[in-house]
Amino acid sequence: MMKRNIKYMVMAAFAAMLMMSAVSCDDADELPPMNDGYATEFILPDPEDLTAADREVIQELQDEYNADISSN
């Protein structure tokens, strides 16, 4: 009886060790990156809607570009 108990205890201990080794610290996060938990992005001023004058500027540039690429 005593012998059987010891045998079970040893087998249980061995199984526990195997499990522990299987899940042990392969990728231990003992020193997390310094920025963990902090914000990482800056909020910049929101873009505005293009005005009619802005669209005119863009159109002029586009027309000039179209003329350039059709001429060379």
Add this chain to the structure above:
Amino acid sequence: MKEIKVMKNIGKYAVLAGLVLAAVSCTDYLDIKPYGKTIPQTPEEYSALLQTRLYEIEEGEETIIGDVGSVADLECYADDLESKLTQYPTGNYVPLYVGDDLSDKQVLYAHLYEVIRDCNIVLDGLAEDTSEEASDVKGLAYALRGICYYNLLRDFCEPWEGNASGKLGVPLVTVFDMEARTIRSSFSETVERVADDLQSAIDCNIRNEDYLFDSDVMLGYLARVHFWAGNYSQAASCASQVLERHPLLGGDAYKSMMEETGEGTGNILMKGGTRSTGSGDSQAISYLQCKPVSKQFINLFAEGEQDIRYGISLGKKRTFAKRPMACLRSAEMQCILMESQYHQGLETEALASLNELRRHRITGVTDYTMETLPPVDPDDNVKVDARGQALTPLIYAILCERRKELFLEGDRWYELKRNGRPEMWTHRQGRKYTTLEFMYTFPLPIADVILTDGLVQNPGYDNVK
């Protein structure tokens, strides 16, 4: 007897379990400061810390010298390419304007300090070693540290603009200490740190050609930092010394130097990504072509194809022909020289230096005189010079010549920053995105500012998420 047998079995199991544990357990558990285990001892071992950096420079990296990709990004922030005409869908793969990349600059900051950390380890470890080999390795460490602090100064500090007083520099770390929490130095102290490191590199007189950073390269960087900081007398002196040893090239020699895609030839003193495999570079270049060359830039070539740079720089249909590159070469020294002369009040000498550069580039060119200098273009984004003064025809001609010469070399963004930080806008999906003055100075990492008492963030970066 049976008890003894059982005990023996327990022993066997225990040994077996121990072996299994030893085989799979973590080998680098808390291995942060492996004192007495992997700390280098000899100059060769210390040099290994820096050899990786040299390898990266040759393969192409975005931290120390730069490469095609990092230059392409800088050109997307600037105005030689017309951001308002960005073509899609390719335009989705490049930054529309600098605002797209500002948060990512925290990584650049961290990478620069990683190189500085390695340099500090080397300089600490070899402090007492007076051998020739140790001198070379120390010279390399000083060179890399000086260049990293120069990059930090340009990217993460406000520009000089005629007065360094009250302007912040970056935290100066010169010894290896993981626990250090250093606050920012002044602008002038950072400039002094860069100049000291570069001078120390020169004094070490690096003999090993594999270390890339010889005295001429360091002199070129000294010229750059003094120029950036408004120390025009020193900038002109350093630039002149480089030019004496590496005179300007013209004609076919210049063309072949500029069109060489591998090693730096001619008077290219330093070039990043010389051993780049090419596929990443080709992709970056093809993406960049989604932004046509700006008409205003093209119009700078008043002499057309008589200017050798016209054919080298520009392709058909408003594309660019020049390959973007990160390098240090003699023509930049000539640009530094002529502008430094101008800011010292030596206008005759500045004009002569400008004409000298133009004679090397433009066939049959007639020298400018003070009377024949072209007028300042009121539509140019640059409205003031580096001292905040209104542009004169001479300084404007100098800036334009530099713009043509250093096209697609990542220079224009820093020229805009150095000369007034003008606001510019572009658009995407009906919305207008503006490069505001504060965006020319990149933000320090959020975590650093929180963790370090007294570390001051740059203006404009108070809102985070």
